Amino acid sequence: MADTAATIDLRGVTKRYGRQRAVDGVSLQLHAGECAILAGHNGAGKSTLMKSILGLIQPEEGTVRVLGELAHSKAAARARRQLGYLPETVALHPSLTGSETLDFYARLKSLPTAGNRALLERVGIADAAHKRVGGYSKGMRQRLALAQALLGTPRVLLLDEPTTGLDPASRLLFYEIVGELRARGAAILLSTHALAELEGLADRVFVLQKGKKIADGSLADLRRQADLPVRIRLTLAAPPAGLPTGWQHIGPQRIELQCANADKIDHLRQAQDFAGLRDIELEQPGLDEMYAHFLRREPAAATRQEQAA
Ligand SMILES: Nc1ncnc2c1ncn2[C@@H]1O[C@H](COP(=O)(O)OP(=O)(O)OP(=O)(O)O)[C@@H](O)[C@H]1O
Numbered sequence: 001m002a003d004t005a006a007t008i009d010l011r012g013v014t015k016r017y018g019r020q021r022a023v024d025g026v027s028l029q030l031h032a033g034e035c036a037i038l039a040g041h042n043g044a045g046k047s048t049l050m051k052s053i054l055g056l057i058q059p060e061e062g063t064v065r066v067l068g069e070l071a072h073s074k075a076a077a078r079a080r081r082q083l084g085y086l087p088e089t090v091a092l093h094p095s096l097t098g099s100e101t102l103d104f105y106a107r108l109k110s111l112p113t114a115g116n117r118a119l120l121e122r123v124g125i126a127d128a129a130h131k132r133v134g135g136y137s138k139g140m141r142q143r144l145a146l147a148q149a150l151l152g153t154p155r156v157l158l159l160d161e162p163t164t165g166l167d168p169a170s171r172l173l174f175y176e177i178v179g180e181l182r183a184r185g186a187a188i189l190l191s192t193h194a195l196a197e198l199e200g201l202a203d204r205v206f207v208l209q210k211g212k213k214i215a216d217g218s219l220a221d222l223r224r225q226a227d228l229p230v231r232i233r234l235t236l237a238a239p240p241a242g243l244p245t246g247w248q249h250i251g252p253q254r255i256e257l258q259c260a261n262a263d264k265i266d267h268l269r270q271a272q273d274f275a276g277l278r279d280i281e282l283e284q285p286g287l288d289e290m291y292a293h294f295l296r297r298e299p300a301a302a303t304r305q306e307q308a309a
Contacts, residue, residue, distance in 0.1 A: 010065075012027055013062035015045075025062070035190065035203050036190070038190065038206050040191075046161075048211075050158045055071040055072040055076055058072045066079050067083075081110065081111075084151065084152075084157045086146055086157075088191075098120060099116065101133055106152075119151070124170075142163075159178070159191070163194055164193075171194075175198070178201060195286075196286055199219065202287075203218060214298050222294075223290065226293045227260065230258070231257070231282070232259065232267055232280065234254065234277060234281075246259070255274075
């Protein structure tokens with residue numbers, strides 16, 4: 001059954017290229033106001049999944065609904081107007097100016113062009129609005145491409161590796177804009193390899209491996225599922241004479257303990273008994289570590305299934 005409340009709703013989607021399953025039986029739901037990361041190695045199926053949401057490719061199996069409509073149906077035409085897409089490779093015409101480019105895309109979407117100047121200002125390229133795109137830097141082209149995706153304040157945003165090759169200032173601006181759209185209620189699906197940067201922005205994470213979804217949840221859910229050790233680090237006034245079991249030196253006055261998440265409160269209490277305690281740091285596993293964990297886990301599970309068969 002379709003989740004009628006979901007803005008993006010995929011059920012059992014499979015897309016094949018020849019014998020290869022680029023997307024393999026994927027179900028996922030994304031709701032208004034949620035920002036989700038789509039993670040996976042090169043060739044995992046991220047772009048194919050996005051193209052199926054856009055209705056650009058039709059899966060052999062399963063259903064894709066966007067804003068309640070089947071993605072490749074005629075009825076989805078109206079829904080598509082409320083959808084912004086930033087492709088992995090941005091092809092902009094070099095002889096058009098930034099302003100002309102944006103006007104062109106606005107007309108394609110049957111949108112007024114009145115707000116385009118403000119949009120160019122928001123992405124920080126208003127000064128170059130009347131310069132030809134052929135003379136833009138990679139970052140400026142990416143900002144213009146983002147402006148194109150933001151036309152008409154979309155309810156669904158699909159961003160395919162949007163920050164690749166951007167400098168830190170452009171990345172920050174980018175994340176700020178994505179945060180604003182999320183706050184306005186857009187559903188955002190963002191494929192990226194820069195996982196650590198998005199920890200503060202992502203409500204959900206989907207991990208794809210060889211076309212299959214191998215993890216799906218909030219950061220807290222994935223942290224619980226992965227159950228990776230947390231690190232407790234202490235800074236002491238002087239090097240300790242001896243260390244209790246499990247603790248190790250990581251500097252002259254710094255020591256570390258790795259422990260299960262469930263035991264951390266007990267260890268934090270004990271840590272307060274160290275003589276000359278100056279500082280306590282608690283480091284939770286990051287998204288990069290969790291991603292690596294889920295990918296490591298899968299081949300093992302596949303081998304077990306093969307052995308059992
Ligand atoms: N048009 C196509 N024809 C044949 N095979 C394709 C086509 N598009 C994608 N594939 C294959 O499907 C698989 C998934 O590709 P896809 O581009 O979706 O991966 P991705 O996760 O987006 O990768 P990347 O991170 O490198 O962009 C790959 O093995 C790719 O070679």
